[in-house]
Amino acid sequence: MSSEVYRYKVGDIGVTVLSDGFRITTSLDGYILNVEKLELLAALAEAGLPTDHMKNVYTPVLIETGGRRVLIDTGIGESMFEQTKGERGRLLTNLAAAGFDRNAIDAVVISHFHPDHVNGLLMADGTPAFANAEILVPEREWVFWMDDGEMGRASEGRMAELFHNNRRVFDALDRKVTRFAWDSEVAPGVTAVGTPGHSIGHTSFAVSSGTARVFVQGDVNNQSVVFSKNPEWQGGFDHDPVEASATRRRVYAMLAAEKTMLQAYHHPFPGLAQVEQDGTGFRVVPIA
Template identity: 60%
Template sequence: MEISRRDALAGAAALAAAPMLAANDAKAAAPIVDKQAPSFYRYKVGDIEVTVVSDGRFTFPLEDSFILNARKDEINAALEKAFLPRDVFTIYFAPLVINTGGKLVVIDTGNGPVAKVNNKGSNGLLVENMVAAGFDPKAVDMVVISHFHTDHVNGLLAADGTPAFPNAEVLVPAAEWKFWMDDGEMSRAPAGRMQGLFKNNRNIFDAALKRKVTPYEWNKEVAPGLLAVETIGHTPGHTSYVLSSGSGKVFIQSDVTNNPNPFATHPGWHAFFDQDADMAEKTRRRIYDMVVAEKLLVQAFHYPFPGLAHLEKDGDGYRVVPMPWNPTI
């Protein structure tokens, strides 16, 4: 269709002659919502459906002791390069719900309802976001734990101290269980954070779960399609996973890194929460080199939500390329 110059001029004249719409015809009366929508994201690995469920995030002041072998100005420079604010650090939390077709499996449980209260709703959101995603915690068959830090195990308990997933078998890494349940290790734990972790884990696994757990070994399938992989250093029994179905495969890295900015871009930086920092670095480089070589998708607990990405080598570090949001499954 062609529009002549005469038609165009006539149209412009008509618009000029038309009365202006009243500015107040649209009232814009909708109230400010001031609340985020429930955060979950689904994708398929072969025939297995994965739902990433946000447990929220935690932002805290950046201290000199946060990264043991980097100065605060170096960390701030890395944060600014990633367009992140200086002098604060944010950690994200993303447990998984895996539907194998025959089993409903949760991997890690987030910070729990006590943290939700203490942190004013910024984390501890797993169960409510699971419910929003259509899951009943009572329907969960298995809970698979990667390691025994609070942001991975505290969600095992409901607000009243009873099991949050009452009908689920709880599976834990055998090496992790051996370390944290060893009375000798607990007696030798340094004061402060490590003693607190021992106390917290005993409260969860002794008082609440009565030690009713199933230890699992590395290099074995712990749930349909879910292979346990040794990735020690962060903790003595820290475990990651390869989820496979058909031709689909994704590497579930647990805490091989924390937030990729700066721990993927600077894999040699040692965070205070890595129990054996040298071993954690060796594991990080070994695993990420493997992921790059095999072009595996990575699902990361502490990446910005939903934490699904590709990796490529970039100098001494790695560049994270997030997968684009897919409106279909």
């Protein structure tokens, strides 16, 4: 089994964690908005992490439930594999290594419309990567990113680029998607949970079977050490940093109190952990 594939069970539900690779960020300027950069560097050093860069991994998961194969998020896309010399864009390689045919995926569920989650919907040539899958997207995300008025009001730079990228991806799919609401079941045992802030319709997923449960958090916490210990810190990459911080504290308090397993998209692979209360913040304790 590849070191970039990890399997476990949630009751009768099978979970396969698949690495899409990683990105190294060398500039940490503006990474945190409401504290000085020196505090961020001190937090990294205290955790024994480098202070001159940050490694951000991408980790989609495949859920086998009710006879269906359901992929949650798609990574940065096959086109980035060659551009980054294999650093990222590795989902399809690892999907095959795990024994799955991309054309046998029944559904793809998207947490939010950022490139490292939606670009993998397309092959390098712009054709659908999961030709036989139903594509499910959060209603609130879809309404925002497909609104021409919102696109016209978007600030230059990152927001304008996100609007153009989302139109590129979903127009290539003829906008054939199934929209879902928060608190609805998107697959047997998989319930959409509203966790806004990182994006306007950011969605996480509660996966349950019997008494077993895992919370697939998307981007509620972008860095396992920094934002767990300091949930009030506000990320410069969040749509609404104040709401994202409040969501993070709410979700992590719930996970700690209920002792629910966490499956994280951007934490060190495979991203499976328990959350514990740690003073005024939290600690993420890897399981694998």
